[in-house]
């Protein structure tokens with residue numbers, strides 16, 4: 391992916407693996423939180439049936455039980471939803487302060503007046519520049535959000551992009567679990583008001599203003615840890631957890647910033663579930679688009695048990711021949727990704743009105759990649775499925791109109 395390499399130079403220099411290892415390296419296991427105490431409100435109802443299992447058993451009549459990964463991720467969702475209980479994210483208030491002191495440096499900068507604010511303003515502007523360079527359509531989509539929210543989403547975007555670049559970027563081969571531990575320590579520091587650089591300073595300010603929890607951020611780093619050692623997924627349950635780590639987490643990070651519509655009757659939990667579903671849908675789509683590219687790197691992000699059931703082997707993936715077996719297999723995978731998109735779409739109407747349309751536009755754009763895979767006759771080995779520029783640009787006003795009607 392094209393990008394401003396200067397932007398990342400400092401970043402990569404700061405997380406090269408030359409620091410002493412911390413105890414948390416090499417942790418292939420999920421580090422998910424214990425179940426929060428149930429408080430009996432509507433927003434803390436039991437999880438609905440499993441979407442993942444429903445996709446796998448399309449003919450089943452009874453609602454399938456949640457899988458182990460879904461249960462584990464659900465615990466995080468509940469904790470995030472509990473943070474916004476009491477209508478905090480609905481009002482879009484600066485509620486992070488309730489749980490976390492504003493960082494001292496931000497207070498000091500505030501006292502310094504314009505000059506201080508200029509520094510923080512610069513930090514956010516730089517985040518906006520990175521976002522504009524890496525995700526143009528999405529950047530456009532943020533333009534109608536309130537300035538506070540827009541800047542906060544940029545800051546989150548940049549942190550996610552940098553985290554992803556650690557394992558996907560030009561210095562990926564230097565990245566070790568120790569480097570990721572250092573990145574996590576930096577994350578903890580910025581959440582405690584001790585940012586390391588400008589981009590961190592923007593996020594540090596953001597998490598002091600919105601009810602954003604550190605867990606989804608830590609879990610995204612966990613996903614990057616997985617990428618360092620794991621290149622096969624035995625079941626969809628395993629893949630689901632990976633998708634949560636690297637993309638579902640983004641939904642949980644951004645909902646508190648985008649806000650839930652003040653007039654929405656939906657529970658916070660259901661909105662977070664929809665956000666999680668969008669991340670999962672996006673990542674599944676990414677995986678289906680990139681099968682050939684990943685195989686050339688020795689990676690298969692497809693459930694091996696489902697491949698076997700379809701009569702396919704790892705070798706079939708490496709050979710990359712589009713056969714009827716492959717087409718049938720892909721149809722099932724695409725159907726499942728679409729179920730997650732459908733689940734996500736239901737949640738969009740409950741977001742704050744100004745946040746709805748960029749989400750809807752991005753959902754439509756990503757979902758169209760699935761159509762493009764079909765149009766390529768399921769050749770995702772050598773043909774890259776993409777959505778053309780015209781469609782991308784059109785999606786913004788169309789999503790805007792639709793989001794306005796929805797409200």
Ligand SMILES: CC(C)=CCC/C(C)=C/CC/C(C)=C/CC/C(C)=C/[C@@H]1[C@@H](COP(=O)(O)OP(=O)(O)O)[C@]1(C)CC/C=C(\C)CC/C=C(\C)CCC=C(C)C
Nearest residue numbers: 546547550551554637640641664665668669672673737752
């Ligand atoms: C409004 C909006 C869409 C906000 C999201 C902004 C944001 C913080 C994005 C960060 C995305 C990012 C850089 C994630 C890092 C991990 C990663 C790369 C995941 C993959 C993204 C696509 O990246 P790309 O195609 O560039 O892939 P390569 O790295 O080049 O291979 C992902 C597939 C996942 C991104 C996940 C989301 C954008 C989740 C979106 C969910 C929400 C915004 C919640 C919406 C709320 C409801 C209620 C539906």
Ligand SMILES: [Mn+2]
Nearest residue numbers: 554555558559
């Ligand atoms: Mn990536």
